[in-house]
Amino acid sequence: MSTIRFFHMADLHLDSPFKGLFGLPEDKLKKIRESTFEAFDKIIHKAVKEKPDFLLIVGDIYDGENRSLQAQRRFQTAMETLFHHNIPVILSYGNHDHLSGSWTRFALPSNVYELPVDTSIVQLKIRGQQVNVYGFSYGERHVKTSMMDTYPVAQDSHAIHIGMLHGSESSDATHAVYAPFKKEQLLEKNYHYWALGHIHKRQLLQQSPPIVYPGNIQSRHRKEQGIKGFYDVTLSQTDVELTFVPTSAVVYNTIEVDCSDVLHANELLTKCEEALAINRQEYGASVVELQLNNIDEQAETLFEHASVEAWLETIREAEERVEPMCWVQKLSVAKSTTTTYEPTVATESVINLIEQWGMPEWKDILKDLYQHAGGARFIEPLTEQDIEHLKINTQALLVDEIQRA
Structure with a gap:
């Protein structure tokens, strides 16, 4: 049985403004603002090196409907690179970069298939194996109605059928519900793989056939914690292998620090430094929230003459020149006793x-x-x-x- 290999990614949000970050030194702010581009570059480098059969990008390539010049230029350059290595790309636009937006247009090379507003099919021939990919782009920001009736039921028993859908389950209230669907509706189409986008949390809705959210490729704020990335997929009509590939340039994380038996200021700072060092070793560049746990009565005295804000500044100063960056965005204190x-x-x-x-x-x-x-x-x-x-x-x-x- 013929197998194909493709990269499934979604929600690139290139040139995201990164809301909620204040007080960062200019070099760290630049690192964070470049993180979506850096994460995307990792994908392109891997594609050039390992030559998958094609790439699927399922919506929200850009963070806004105006599609900044910088973001478009970086994306167009990446597509040209893939063109020179004969790697096709099938993409759709989502609610953030819908087709009714206003932007200065770049021409993408011929290896890129941009799905239109009406649900369409892209057909590829890979080593003799017919591959049919179905999907659509958002014509406007708010697609509130279901699009499932526009997807055809798979008919060709010799082809591999893949659905692309930037949307959410009807019952999922964690994001704005766009292009809603029920899992049963996806299964009725008899596709071999559903490549989803819009939900930024990586999740597998169904194992067989795979119904997959890869999540976004780079966290954009503190609510999107952990490592982000895409799926490297090897697929046949009867089998699938999913490999998650991390791409995060900056990881958002919460670090809990056990402050039991802490009495002096230097002890508290040492515990924080050790916790940050472990996080740095595991995740690299990070934006973190430090939670100081088990602050007993004797440790509470450390905060009588120095505010939490003063402690935060002191911790930041100690980390200022350490690489990779580990920016402490927030410091919280959990007391083990209550008054x-x-x-x-x-x-x-x-x-x-x-x-x-x-x-x-x-x-x-x-x-x-x-x-x-x-x-x-x-x-x-x-x-x-x-x-x-x-x-x-x-x-x-x-x-x-x-x-x-």
Whole structure:
């Protein structure tokens, strides 16, 4: 039985603005802003070296509908490189880089097949094996209706059939639900592989036939933690081999530091440095959140005369010249003991009021932040999960201030 080999990737988000990062030195900020390009370059270098039969890119190549000149030029250059090595590329555009956007256009070489708005088929002949690839590009940003009826049922029993779909399961609320589908609808098409995109978390919805989200190739903020990459796929009509290939240029991670029995400042700093060194060795360049756990009563005194912000700056200074970079974006302190306080009518009424606030009230409270021309593009849209975190953090701050009073 003939086998084929291809790379399945999605959600490149080239030239992402990387929201929520503040206070970085210029060299570290440049490293992070270049990370989507660096991750993509890793894919191209591997393709040139190992010569897969073709590449599938399932939507959101670019981060925005305006497709920056830099991102387009870098992508076009990569496609030219693959052209010179006779490697075809089949791609679709998603909700971020939909075809109704406005951008200065680059011509892509003839090895690149750009799927149109209407679901279409691309046919390849690989060492005598017929391969049919089906898919579409977003004509506008919001494709809310299902596209499943536009995909034909596989008829040719001698061909390998692959579906490309940038969308989400109807029941998945972790992302905006675009081009919704049910797994049963995918299986009804009798394809040998479903190459999905849009969900940034790597996951295998079905083993046989494979229904695969590779995730994005580079994390863009702290909610996208861990190593990112793509799948190297060897496929026949009866078998499949999936190999995940890491591409992250910068890894977002949370590091927990056990501070049991810590008494002096140098002990705490040493524990942080050791934890960061282990993370650096395992992941390379990183953006991390440090969680200081098991802070007992004697360790609490370390924070009486120096704020958490001062500790964060001290840790950053110690890491400033160490390579690869390990930028500590956030420092949190988890105390092993809690101090109780006597509630009053006033404080309880404030907490009860906060509990009653919904999305409109929180939007009104935060409008100055979200409407600020300079900073609004660097923060994520407010979600229900964010609201719950804000409630918890606001109440914790209120209790902390009462305890300090």
